[in-house]
Amino acid sequence: MSAVSPAPEIPNAPDPRRWWALGALVAALLVIGFDTTILNIALPQMATALGADTGQQQWIADSYTVVFAAGMLPAGLLGDRFGRRSMLVAGLGIFLAGSVVGTLVDSAGLVIAARVIMGLGAALITPLSMAVLPSVFGPEERAKAIGALSAAAALGMPLGPLVGGWLLDHYWWGSVFLINIPMAAIAMVVCLFLLPETRDPAAPRVDLVSTALSTTGLCALVYGIIEAPHRGWSDPLICTALAASAALLTGLVLRERRAVRPVLDLTLLRRPAFLWSAVTAMLVSFCLLGLLFVLPQYLQAVLGYDAFGTGLRLLPMMGGLLISARTAAPLAARFGARPVIAGGLLVLAAAAFLGSRTQVGDGYGMTALWLTLTGFGFGLGVVPAMDAALGSLPKDREGTGSGLLMTLRQVGGAIGIALLGSLLASAYQDRLDTTGLPPGTAEIADDSVIAARLLAERLHSPELAASADRAFVHGMGLTLLVTAAVSLAAAALTASFMPGRATPDGQTTEAPPMAQEHSDARQ
Incomplete structure:
Protein backbone atom coordinates (compact mmCIF):
# COMPACT_ATOMS: atom_id res chain seq x y z
CA MET A 1 0.00 0.00 0.00
CA GLU A 197 0.89 14.64 -4.25
CA THR A 198 -2.13 12.43 -5.01
CA ARG A 199 -2.39 8.94 -6.40
CA ASP A 200 -4.65 5.93 -6.29
CA PRO A 201 -3.20 3.36 -3.85
CA ALA A 202 -5.24 0.64 -5.56
CA ALA A 203 -3.95 1.42 -9.04
CA PRO A 204 -2.49 -1.70 -10.66
CA ARG A 205 0.82 -2.01 -12.45
CA VAL A 206 0.91 -0.42 -15.86
CA ASP A 207 -0.02 -2.98 -18.51
CA LEU A 208 2.78 -2.72 -21.07
CA VAL A 209 0.83 -4.62 -23.74
CA SER A 210 -2.20 -2.32 -23.43
CA THR A 211 0.07 0.71 -23.37
CA ALA A 212 1.78 -0.48 -26.55
CA LEU A 213 -1.58 -1.18 -28.24
CA SER A 214 -2.99 2.26 -27.33
CA THR A 215 0.16 4.14 -28.29
CA THR A 216 0.77 2.40 -31.61
CA GLY A 217 -2.94 2.38 -32.48
CA LEU A 218 -3.32 6.10 -31.89
CA CYS A 219 -0.01 6.83 -33.63
CA ALA A 220 -1.26 4.97 -36.72
CA LEU A 221 -4.61 6.78 -36.58
CA VAL A 222 -3.11 10.26 -36.18
CA TYR A 223 -0.47 9.52 -38.82
CA GLY A 224 -3.18 8.47 -41.26
CA ILE A 225 -5.40 11.50 -40.74
CA ILE A 226 -2.46 13.92 -40.87
CA GLU A 227 -0.93 12.47 -44.03
CA ALA A 228 -4.15 11.68 -45.92
CA PRO A 229 -4.71 15.23 -47.24
CA HIS A 230 -1.23 15.16 -48.80
CA ARG A 231 -1.14 11.58 -50.07
CA GLY A 232 -4.85 10.98 -50.71
CA TRP A 233 -7.27 8.85 -48.70
CA SER A 234 -6.88 5.92 -51.14
CA ASP A 235 -3.07 5.86 -50.91
CA PRO A 236 -1.87 2.34 -49.88
CA LEU A 237 0.18 3.70 -46.99
CA ILE A 238 -2.80 5.64 -45.62
CA CYS A 239 -5.11 2.65 -45.98
CA THR A 240 -2.56 0.45 -44.23
CA ALA A 241 -2.13 2.94 -41.37
CA LEU A 242 -5.87 3.30 -40.81
CA ALA A 243 -6.46 -0.47 -41.05
CA ALA A 244 -3.61 -1.10 -38.59
CA SER A 245 -5.07 1.52 -36.26
CA ALA A 246 -8.49 -0.14 -36.36
CA ALA A 247 -6.96 -3.56 -35.64
CA LEU A 248 -4.74 -2.32 -32.81
CA LEU A 249 -7.47 -0.28 -31.10
CA THR A 250 -9.95 -3.15 -31.45
CA GLY A 251 -7.41 -5.42 -29.80
CA LEU A 252 -6.98 -2.83 -27.05
CA VAL A 253 -10.74 -2.65 -26.38
CA LEU A 254 -11.04 -6.44 -26.24
CA ARG A 255 -8.09 -6.68 -23.85
CA GLU A 256 -9.22 -3.78 -21.67
CA ARG A 257 -12.70 -5.24 -21.19
CA ARG A 258 -11.06 -7.96 -19.06
CA ALA A 259 -8.69 -5.63 -17.17
CA VAL A 260 -9.29 -4.56 -13.58
CA ARG A 261 -7.90 -1.07 -14.20
CA PRO A 262 -7.60 -0.47 -17.92
CA VAL A 263 -5.47 2.07 -19.76
CA LEU A 264 -8.53 2.83 -21.90
CA ASP A 265 -11.20 3.02 -19.20
CA LEU A 266 -14.34 2.63 -21.29
CA THR A 267 -16.48 2.37 -18.16
CA LEU A 268 -16.06 6.14 -17.81
CA LEU A 269 -18.09 6.53 -20.99
CA ARG A 270 -21.05 4.98 -19.18
CA ARG A 271 -21.25 8.18 -17.16
CA PRO A 272 -23.49 10.44 -19.25
CA ALA A 273 -21.92 13.64 -17.91
CA PHE A 274 -18.43 12.46 -18.84
CA LEU A 275 -19.48 10.98 -22.20
CA TRP A 276 -21.32 14.02 -23.54
CA SER A 277 -18.82 16.50 -22.10
CA ALA A 278 -16.03 14.57 -23.84
CA VAL A 279 -17.99 14.48 -27.13
CA THR A 280 -18.56 18.24 -26.89
CA ALA A 281 -14.89 18.97 -26.14
CA MET A 282 -13.82 16.75 -29.05
CA LEU A 283 -16.15 18.48 -31.53
CA VAL A 284 -15.13 21.94 -30.32
CA SER A 285 -11.48 21.00 -30.86
CA PHE A 286 -12.38 19.72 -34.33
CA CYS A 287 -13.85 23.13 -35.18
CA LEU A 288 -11.24 25.34 -33.52
CA LEU A 289 -8.08 23.62 -34.78
CA GLY A 290 -9.56 23.27 -38.25
CA LEU A 291 -10.28 27.00 -38.24
CA LEU A 292 -6.78 27.84 -36.98
CA PHE A 293 -5.35 25.76 -39.83
CA VAL A 294 -7.33 27.73 -42.45
CA LEU A 295 -7.22 31.27 -41.13
CA PRO A 296 -3.45 31.99 -41.06
CA GLN A 297 -3.24 31.10 -44.76
CA TYR A 298 -6.01 33.60 -45.53
CA LEU A 299 -4.35 36.36 -43.50
CA GLN A 300 -0.90 35.76 -45.01
CA ALA A 301 -1.65 34.86 -48.62
CA VAL A 302 -4.85 36.74 -49.42
CA LEU A 303 -4.61 39.77 -47.13
CA GLY A 304 -0.83 39.91 -47.35
CA TYR A 305 0.26 40.08 -43.69
CA ASP A 306 3.60 38.71 -42.53
CA ALA A 307 4.02 36.07 -39.81
CA PHE A 308 4.10 38.56 -36.94
CA GLY A 309 1.17 40.53 -38.39
CA THR A 310 -0.83 37.33 -38.76
CA GLY A 311 -0.34 36.40 -35.11
CA LEU A 312 -1.27 39.95 -34.11
CA ARG A 313 -4.54 39.74 -36.04
CA LEU A 314 -5.53 36.55 -34.24
CA LEU A 315 -5.68 38.49 -30.96
CA PRO A 316 -9.44 39.22 -31.18
CA MET A 317 -10.06 35.51 -30.74
CA MET A 318 -7.99 35.62 -27.57
CA GLY A 319 -10.02 38.58 -26.33
CA GLY A 320 -13.29 36.70 -26.85
CA LEU A 321 -11.83 33.62 -25.17
CA LEU A 322 -10.63 35.55 -22.12
CA ILE A 323 -14.06 37.13 -21.67
CA SER A 324 -15.91 33.83 -21.94
CA ALA A 325 -13.40 32.02 -19.70
CA ARG A 326 -14.34 34.48 -16.94
CA THR A 327 -18.08 34.33 -17.51
CA ALA A 328 -18.54 30.62 -18.26
CA ALA A 329 -18.12 29.45 -14.66
CA PRO A 330 -20.69 31.80 -13.04
CA LEU A 331 -23.14 31.17 -15.88
CA ALA A 332 -22.77 27.40 -15.48
CA ALA A 333 -23.14 27.72 -11.71
CA ARG A 334 -26.42 29.61 -12.14
CA PHE A 335 -28.01 27.82 -15.09
CA GLY A 336 -26.14 24.51 -15.30
CA ALA A 337 -23.51 23.42 -17.80
CA ARG A 338 -25.88 22.15 -20.49
CA PRO A 339 -27.45 25.47 -21.62
CA VAL A 340 -24.12 27.30 -21.38
CA ILE A 341 -22.30 24.71 -23.51
CA ALA A 342 -25.13 24.60 -26.07
CA GLY A 343 -25.18 28.42 -26.19
CA GLY A 344 -21.42 28.55 -26.72
CA LEU A 345 -21.66 26.08 -29.59
CA LEU A 346 -24.40 28.18 -31.19
CA VAL A 347 -22.16 31.25 -30.94
CA LEU A 348 -19.33 29.23 -32.52
CA ALA A 349 -21.67 28.18 -35.35
CA ALA A 350 -22.74 31.79 -35.92
CA ALA A 351 -19.09 32.91 -36.04
CA ALA A 352 -18.20 30.23 -38.60
CA PHE A 353 -21.23 31.14 -40.71
CA LEU A 354 -20.22 34.82 -40.70
CA GLY A 355 -16.70 33.81 -41.72
CA SER A 356 -18.07 31.72 -44.59
CA ARG A 357 -19.57 34.91 -46.09
CA THR A 358 -16.08 36.40 -46.59
CA GLN A 359 -15.39 37.79 -50.07
CA VAL A 360 -12.02 38.43 -51.71
CA GLY A 361 -12.33 42.20 -51.45
CA ASP A 362 -13.30 42.25 -47.77
CA GLY A 363 -10.90 43.83 -45.31
CA TYR A 364 -9.88 42.68 -41.86
CA GLY A 365 -12.79 44.27 -39.96
CA MET A 366 -15.33 41.49 -40.53
CA THR A 367 -12.65 38.88 -39.81
CA ALA A 368 -11.93 40.51 -36.46
CA LEU A 369 -15.65 40.38 -35.59
CA TRP A 370 -16.16 36.69 -36.28
CA LEU A 371 -12.82 35.83 -34.67
CA THR A 372 -13.99 37.52 -31.47
CA LEU A 373 -17.22 35.51 -31.58
CA THR A 374 -15.20 32.34 -32.22
CA GLY A 375 -13.13 32.85 -29.08
CA PHE A 376 -16.22 33.68 -27.04
CA GLY A 377 -18.12 30.62 -28.24
CA PHE A 378 -15.11 28.36 -27.71
CA GLY A 379 -14.72 29.46 -24.08
CA LEU A 380 -18.42 29.05 -23.31
CA GLY A 381 -18.39 25.60 -24.89
CA VAL A 382 -15.20 24.00 -23.67
CA VAL A 383 -14.76 25.38 -20.11
CA PRO A 384 -18.06 24.05 -18.67
CA ALA A 385 -17.64 20.82 -20.67
CA MET A 386 -14.21 20.16 -19.15
CA ASP A 387 -15.49 21.04 -15.67
CA ALA A 388 -18.51 18.76 -16.04
CA ALA A 389 -16.32 15.89 -17.28
CA LEU A 390 -13.78 16.22 -14.46
CA GLY A 391 -16.51 16.77 -11.88
CA SER A 392 -18.12 13.45 -12.85
CA LEU A 393 -14.93 11.44 -12.18
CA PRO A 394 -14.36 9.55 -8.94
CA LYS A 395 -11.18 10.45 -7.08
CA ASP A 396 -9.33 7.29 -8.11
CA ARG A 397 -10.00 7.85 -11.83
CA GLU A 398 -8.95 11.49 -12.14
CA GLY A 399 -5.67 10.73 -13.93
CA THR A 400 -7.08 8.06 -16.23
CA GLY A 401 -10.19 10.10 -16.99
CA SER A 402 -8.21 13.25 -17.72
CA GLY A 403 -5.95 11.28 -20.06
CA LEU A 404 -8.94 9.90 -21.97
CA LEU A 405 -10.58 13.33 -22.15
CA MET A 406 -7.48 15.13 -23.43
CA THR A 407 -6.75 12.33 -25.90
CA LEU A 408 -10.22 12.69 -27.39
CA ARG A 409 -9.72 16.45 -27.67
CA GLN A 410 -6.34 16.06 -29.39
CA VAL A 411 -7.61 13.43 -31.81
CA GLY A 412 -10.64 15.62 -32.54
CA GLY A 413 -8.33 18.50 -33.40
CA ALA A 414 -6.15 16.32 -35.62
CA ILE A 415 -9.22 15.04 -37.48
CA GLY A 416 -10.42 18.63 -37.90
CA ILE A 417 -7.12 19.71 -39.44
CA ALA A 418 -7.02 16.68 -41.73
CA LEU A 419 -10.62 16.72 -42.96
CA LEU A 420 -11.09 20.47 -43.21
CA GLY A 421 -7.63 20.84 -44.75
CA SER A 422 -8.50 18.20 -47.34
CA LEU A 423 -11.79 19.95 -48.16
CA LEU A 424 -10.00 23.29 -48.49
CA ALA A 425 -7.34 21.83 -50.81
CA SER A 426 -9.92 20.12 -53.05
CA ALA A 427 -12.12 23.23 -53.34
CA TYR A 428 -9.09 25.42 -54.02
CA GLN A 429 -7.77 23.16 -56.77
CA ASP A 430 -11.20 22.87 -58.41
CA ARG A 431 -11.62 26.65 -58.64
CA LEU A 432 -8.04 27.66 -59.51
CA ASP A 433 -7.67 28.74 -63.13
CA THR A 434 -4.28 27.62 -64.47
CA THR A 435 -5.16 28.05 -68.14
CA GLY A 436 -2.06 28.72 -70.22
CA LEU A 437 0.43 27.49 -67.61
CA PRO A 438 2.80 24.58 -68.38
CA PRO A 439 1.79 21.35 -66.57
CA GLY A 440 4.69 21.47 -64.10
CA THR A 441 4.00 25.09 -63.27
CA ALA A 442 0.29 24.44 -62.86
CA GLU A 443 1.07 21.70 -60.30
CA ILE A 444 3.08 24.18 -58.25
CA ALA A 445 0.14 26.60 -58.23
CA ASP A 446 -2.19 23.77 -57.21
CA ASP A 447 -0.11 22.99 -54.12
CA SER A 448 -1.29 25.99 -52.08
CA VAL A 449 -2.43 29.58 -52.34
CA ILE A 450 0.95 30.71 -51.00
CA ALA A 451 2.78 28.81 -53.77
CA ALA A 452 0.40 30.25 -56.38
CA ARG A 453 0.94 33.82 -55.16
CA LEU A 454 4.74 33.40 -55.25
CA LEU A 455 4.49 31.90 -58.73
CA ALA A 456 2.24 34.75 -59.91
CA GLU A 457 4.76 37.27 -58.62
CA ARG A 458 7.60 35.53 -60.45
CA LEU A 459 5.60 35.30 -63.68
CA HIS A 460 4.18 38.82 -63.33
CA SER A 461 0.68 37.35 -63.65
CA PRO A 462 -1.95 39.31 -61.69
CA GLU A 463 -4.61 37.04 -63.22
CA LEU A 464 -3.11 33.96 -61.52
CA ALA A 465 -2.87 35.80 -58.19
CA ALA A 466 -6.51 36.92 -58.42
CA SER A 467 -7.67 33.41 -59.35
CA ALA A 468 -5.73 31.92 -56.41
CA ASP A 469 -7.32 34.40 -54.00
CA ARG A 470 -10.84 33.66 -55.28
CA ALA A 471 -10.25 29.89 -55.18
CA PHE A 472 -8.89 29.98 -51.64
CA VAL A 473 -11.68 32.20 -50.27
CA HIS A 474 -14.21 29.85 -51.88
CA GLY A 475 -12.55 26.84 -50.19
CA MET A 476 -12.35 28.69 -46.86
CA GLY A 477 -16.07 29.45 -47.09
CA LEU A 478 -16.89 25.77 -47.57
CA THR A 479 -14.73 24.68 -44.63
CA LEU A 480 -16.32 27.30 -42.38
CA LEU A 481 -19.80 26.16 -43.43
CA VAL A 482 -18.84 22.62 -42.42
CA THR A 483 -17.50 24.01 -39.14
CA ALA A 484 -20.82 25.79 -38.54
CA ALA A 485 -22.74 22.57 -39.27
CA VAL A 486 -20.56 20.54 -36.86
CA SER A 487 -21.05 23.20 -34.16
CA LEU A 488 -24.82 23.12 -34.66
CA ALA A 489 -24.82 19.33 -34.46
CA ALA A 490 -22.76 19.47 -31.26
CA ALA A 491 -25.20 22.01 -29.77
CA ALA A 492 -28.13 19.75 -30.61
CA LEU A 493 -26.42 16.70 -29.09
CA THR A 494 -25.56 18.64 -25.94
CA ALA A 495 -29.08 20.01 -25.50
CA SER A 496 -30.66 16.59 -26.14
CA PHE A 497 -28.44 14.17 -24.25
CA MET A 498 -26.23 15.94 -21.73
CA PRO A 499 -27.55 15.40 -18.19
CA GLY A 500 -27.86 18.06 -15.53
CA ARG A 501 -25.38 18.57 -12.76
CA ALA A 502 -23.24 15.50 -12.20
CA THR A 503 -21.47 14.25 -9.12
CA PRO A 504 -18.74 11.61 -8.77
CA ASP A 505 -21.26 9.09 -7.50
CA GLY A 506 -23.00 9.31 -10.85
CA GLN A 507 -26.07 11.23 -9.60
CA THR A 508 -27.42 14.18 -11.55
CA THR A 509 -29.74 17.01 -10.75
CA GLU A 510 -31.35 19.51 -13.05
CA ALA A 511 -31.95 22.22 -10.46
CA PRO A 512 -29.53 25.12 -10.23
CA PRO A 513 -28.10 25.87 -6.77
CA MET A 514 -30.62 28.60 -5.90
CA ALA A 515 -33.58 26.38 -6.82
CA GLN A 516 -32.10 23.51 -4.82
CA GLU A 517 -31.69 25.75 -1.78
CA HIS A 518 -35.34 26.84 -1.99
CA SER A 519 -36.42 23.21 -2.28
CA ASP A 520 -34.39 22.31 0.81
CA ALA A 521 -35.92 25.22 2.70
CA ARG A 522 -39.47 24.04 1.91
CA GLN A 523 -38.62 20.61 3.21
Missing part, protein backbone atom coordinates in the same frame (compact mmCIF):
# COMPACT_ATOMS: atom_id res chain seq x y z
CA SER A 2 1.39 3.40 -0.94
CA ALA A 3 2.13 5.92 1.78
CA VAL A 4 0.42 8.60 -0.26
CA SER A 5 -3.34 8.78 0.19
CA PRO A 6 -5.91 9.37 -2.49
CA ALA A 7 -6.83 12.92 -3.43
CA PRO A 8 -7.89 14.57 -0.18
CA GLU A 9 -11.07 16.53 0.32
CA ILE A 10 -10.64 20.26 -0.03
CA PRO A 11 -10.08 21.85 3.38
CA ASN A 12 -12.30 24.66 4.65
CA ALA A 13 -9.41 27.14 4.34
CA PRO A 14 -7.74 26.48 0.97
CA ASP A 15 -4.04 27.09 0.60
CA PRO A 16 -3.60 30.63 -0.81
CA ARG A 17 -0.55 29.39 -2.74
CA ARG A 18 -2.86 27.36 -4.99
CA TRP A 19 -3.07 30.35 -7.38
CA TRP A 20 0.71 30.34 -7.77
CA ALA A 21 0.54 26.65 -8.63
CA LEU A 22 -2.20 27.40 -11.14
CA GLY A 23 0.00 30.11 -12.63
CA ALA A 24 2.77 27.56 -13.17
CA LEU A 25 0.35 25.18 -14.88
CA VAL A 26 -0.93 28.02 -17.06
CA ALA A 27 2.66 28.80 -18.12
CA ALA A 28 3.28 25.13 -18.96
CA LEU A 29 0.14 24.77 -21.08
CA LEU A 30 0.81 28.10 -22.78
CA VAL A 31 4.19 26.79 -23.92
CA ILE A 32 2.60 23.54 -25.13
CA GLY A 33 0.13 25.60 -27.12
CA PHE A 34 3.06 27.55 -28.64
CA ASP A 35 4.65 24.36 -29.86
CA THR A 36 1.53 23.26 -31.70
CA THR A 37 1.91 26.16 -34.18
CA ILE A 38 5.23 27.95 -33.67
CA LEU A 39 7.23 25.55 -35.87
CA ASN A 40 5.12 26.41 -38.91
CA ILE A 41 6.68 29.89 -38.89
CA ALA A 42 10.23 28.61 -38.42
CA LEU A 43 10.13 25.81 -41.02
CA PRO A 44 11.38 27.88 -44.00
CA GLN A 45 14.48 29.02 -42.10
CA MET A 46 15.03 25.54 -40.64
CA ALA A 47 14.72 23.90 -44.07
CA THR A 48 17.38 26.25 -45.47
CA ALA A 49 19.74 25.83 -42.52
CA LEU A 50 19.34 22.04 -42.17
CA GLY A 51 18.77 21.08 -45.81
CA ALA A 52 15.43 19.46 -44.92
CA ASP A 53 13.29 18.14 -47.76
CA THR A 54 9.48 18.41 -47.83
CA GLY A 55 8.90 15.10 -46.06
CA GLN A 56 11.30 16.01 -43.25
CA GLN A 57 9.64 19.39 -42.84
CA GLN A 58 6.23 17.70 -42.47
CA TRP A 59 7.56 15.41 -39.77
CA ILE A 60 9.32 18.22 -37.93
CA ALA A 61 5.83 19.70 -37.50
CA ASP A 62 3.80 16.48 -37.19
CA SER A 63 5.99 14.27 -34.96
CA TYR A 64 5.08 16.38 -31.93
CA THR A 65 1.35 16.03 -32.60
CA VAL A 66 1.50 12.27 -33.17
CA VAL A 67 3.38 11.49 -29.94
CA PHE A 68 1.36 14.07 -28.01
CA ALA A 69 -1.97 12.45 -28.93
CA ALA A 70 -0.77 8.86 -28.53
CA GLY A 71 0.88 9.34 -25.14
CA MET A 72 -1.99 10.84 -23.16
CA LEU A 73 -3.91 7.63 -22.40
CA PRO A 74 -1.06 5.86 -20.58
CA ALA A 75 -0.08 9.21 -19.01
CA GLY A 76 -3.29 9.27 -16.97
CA LEU A 77 -2.75 5.76 -15.64
CA LEU A 78 0.91 6.52 -14.83
CA GLY A 79 -0.29 9.51 -12.80
CA ASP A 80 -2.84 7.40 -10.93
CA ARG A 81 -0.21 4.81 -10.03
CA PHE A 82 3.00 6.78 -9.43
CA GLY A 83 1.61 10.14 -8.33
CA ARG A 84 0.02 12.87 -10.40
CA ARG A 85 2.38 15.60 -9.22
CA SER A 86 5.44 13.41 -9.73
CA MET A 87 4.48 12.46 -13.27
CA LEU A 88 3.53 16.06 -14.06
CA VAL A 89 6.97 17.25 -12.93
CA ALA A 90 8.55 14.40 -14.91
CA GLY A 91 6.62 15.52 -17.99
CA LEU A 92 7.88 19.08 -17.55
CA GLY A 93 11.42 17.74 -17.24
CA ILE A 94 11.08 15.66 -20.42
CA PHE A 95 9.63 18.65 -22.28
CA LEU A 96 12.49 20.83 -21.05
CA ALA A 97 15.06 18.22 -22.15
CA GLY A 98 13.54 18.03 -25.63
CA SER A 99 13.64 21.82 -25.89
CA VAL A 100 17.32 21.87 -24.92
CA VAL A 101 18.09 19.24 -27.56
CA GLY A 102 16.20 21.30 -30.16
CA THR A 103 18.42 24.35 -29.55
CA LEU A 104 21.65 22.36 -29.97
CA VAL A 105 21.13 20.02 -32.93
CA ASP A 106 22.13 20.67 -36.53
CA SER A 107 20.27 18.06 -38.60
CA ALA A 108 16.63 17.51 -39.56
CA GLY A 109 16.59 14.00 -38.08
CA LEU A 110 17.74 15.25 -34.68
CA VAL A 111 15.17 18.08 -34.73
CA ILE A 112 12.48 15.44 -35.33
CA ALA A 113 13.89 13.46 -32.37
CA ALA A 114 13.72 16.59 -30.19
CA ARG A 115 10.10 17.13 -31.20
CA VAL A 116 9.28 13.51 -30.30
CA ILE A 117 10.78 14.04 -26.82
CA MET A 118 8.78 17.25 -26.41
CA GLY A 119 5.58 15.48 -27.52
CA LEU A 120 6.15 12.80 -24.88
CA GLY A 121 6.54 15.47 -22.20
CA ALA A 122 3.44 17.32 -23.41
CA ALA A 123 1.46 14.05 -23.26
CA LEU A 124 2.21 13.85 -19.52
CA ILE A 125 1.71 17.54 -18.79
CA THR A 126 -1.65 18.15 -20.43
CA PRO A 127 -3.95 15.54 -18.80
CA LEU A 128 -2.18 15.63 -15.43
CA SER A 129 -2.45 19.43 -15.25
CA MET A 130 -6.21 18.90 -15.28
CA ALA A 131 -6.07 15.84 -13.01
CA VAL A 132 -4.38 17.69 -10.13
CA LEU A 133 -6.99 20.47 -10.02
CA PRO A 134 -9.60 18.62 -7.89
CA SER A 135 -7.00 18.14 -5.13
CA VAL A 136 -6.24 21.89 -5.03
CA PHE A 137 -9.50 23.64 -5.89
CA GLY A 138 -12.98 23.04 -4.54
CA PRO A 139 -16.04 22.73 -6.80
CA GLU A 140 -16.76 26.45 -6.54
CA GLU A 141 -13.29 27.34 -7.87
CA ARG A 142 -12.55 24.40 -10.14
CA ALA A 143 -14.40 25.81 -13.16
CA LYS A 144 -12.37 29.02 -12.89
CA ALA A 145 -9.13 27.04 -12.75
CA ILE A 146 -10.16 24.89 -15.71
CA GLY A 147 -11.06 28.07 -17.59
CA ALA A 148 -7.56 29.44 -16.98
CA LEU A 149 -5.90 26.22 -18.21
CA SER A 150 -8.19 25.93 -21.23
CA ALA A 151 -7.54 29.56 -22.12
CA ALA A 152 -3.77 29.03 -21.82
CA ALA A 153 -3.81 25.96 -24.06
CA ALA A 154 -6.00 27.70 -26.64
CA LEU A 155 -4.18 31.05 -26.52
CA GLY A 156 -0.85 29.38 -27.09
CA MET A 157 -1.89 28.25 -30.58
CA PRO A 158 -2.54 31.69 -32.11
CA LEU A 159 0.30 33.16 -30.03
CA GLY A 160 2.71 30.66 -31.62
CA PRO A 161 2.96 32.50 -34.97
CA LEU A 162 3.13 35.85 -33.16
CA VAL A 163 5.95 34.83 -30.81
CA GLY A 164 7.69 32.78 -33.50
CA GLY A 165 7.59 35.65 -35.98
CA TRP A 166 9.14 38.04 -33.45
CA LEU A 167 11.86 35.56 -32.43
CA LEU A 168 12.81 34.81 -36.04
CA ASP A 169 13.06 38.53 -36.77
CA HIS A 170 15.64 38.89 -33.99
CA TYR A 171 17.33 35.50 -33.41
CA TRP A 172 18.14 32.17 -35.11
CA TRP A 173 15.62 29.38 -35.72
CA GLY A 174 16.60 27.53 -32.52
CA SER A 175 15.12 30.36 -30.46
CA VAL A 176 11.66 28.84 -30.96
CA PHE A 177 12.86 25.98 -28.72
CA LEU A 178 14.86 28.20 -26.35
CA ILE A 179 11.75 30.09 -25.16
CA ASN A 180 10.38 26.87 -23.63
CA ILE A 181 13.29 26.30 -21.25
CA PRO A 182 12.79 28.99 -18.56
CA MET A 183 9.01 28.57 -18.48
CA ALA A 184 9.22 24.77 -18.12
CA ALA A 185 11.92 25.06 -15.44
CA ILE A 186 9.89 27.55 -13.37
CA ALA A 187 6.78 25.39 -13.70
CA MET A 188 8.73 22.34 -12.46
CA VAL A 189 9.93 24.11 -9.32
CA VAL A 190 6.56 25.67 -8.49
CA CYS A 191 4.64 22.42 -9.02
CA LEU A 192 7.14 20.46 -6.96
CA PHE A 193 6.75 22.71 -3.93
CA LEU A 194 3.15 23.92 -4.15
CA LEU A 195 1.09 21.00 -5.49
CA PRO A 196 0.05 18.16 -3.16
